[in-house]
Amino acid sequence: MIILLVVLPILGCGSGNDKYSLSGSNIHPDVKxxxxxxFQNNAEIVEPGIERRFTQRLQELVQNQTNLSLNNTGGDLVYEGEITKFKVTPMTATANQRAAQNRLTVTVNVRFTNTKNExxxxxxxxxxxxxxxxxKxxxxxxxxxxxxxxxERITQDIFNATLAKW
Known part of the structure; x- marks a missing residue:
């Protein structure tokens, strides 16, 4: 009974043309x-291999949270872009003016194309x-x-911006 109270409101959402899942994705039925x-690594400081690692992480997230099939070409949804920043900056200082903590910031520029809905x-x-x-x-x-x-955070933010549009 409790399951019905949770599931029925979720199933009742939408216009009938959208697919909703418990992962929070909102995918039109034409998108398969x-x-x-x-992704390319165009940052000033190039950390080898992170572009491949990021690409795989984004693929895995979309596969794990949707029923979409991964294609090498001709996808209904296309993700592409580049890593534009890999930067370390000191954040807090000790009493003798040395950095106590550093911050690594990574920025990824994403181009998203939905061939079914421009x-x-x-x-x-x-x-x-x-x-x-x-x-360290x-x-x-x-x-x-x-x-x-x-x-983890960037790929989830990309997923939310592209597929979890409530």
Whole structure:
């Protein structure tokens, strides 16, 4: 009985032409496929491999939260763009004027194309950051943790902007 009270309002939303899912996506029934073109790394500081890692992360998120099929070409929805910023800045200082904490900021410029509904198309940047102890090098586990957090947030923001339009 409780399940019906939760599910029925969700199923009752929309115009009948939209698909809603419990993940929060709102996808027109004509949209069946998506593609994520390889993102380029155009940042001033180039961290090798992050463009591939970001591309895969976005593909996985859309696959996991929708029923859309991933295509290499001809997708109904197309994601493409470039990493435009990979920057480390000191955030807080110690008493002797040394950085106590650094912030890694990553910005990704995204071009989104919906071949079934051109008014959904856009190009815009998405950005997020990760603060870490300035005594640590931005390598290994620290870099992996930072990129995991940053890419999780950016890909979710991209998903929300493209597919979770309530």
């Amino acid at each position: 496929t998506f593609q994520v073109n390889a 008014k959904d198309n856009f190009e815009k940047p998405f950005s997020f950051y990760y603060d870490y102890d300035a005594n 090098m931005l390598t290994g586990e620290t870099l992996n943790t930072a990129l995991d957090e940053i890419f």
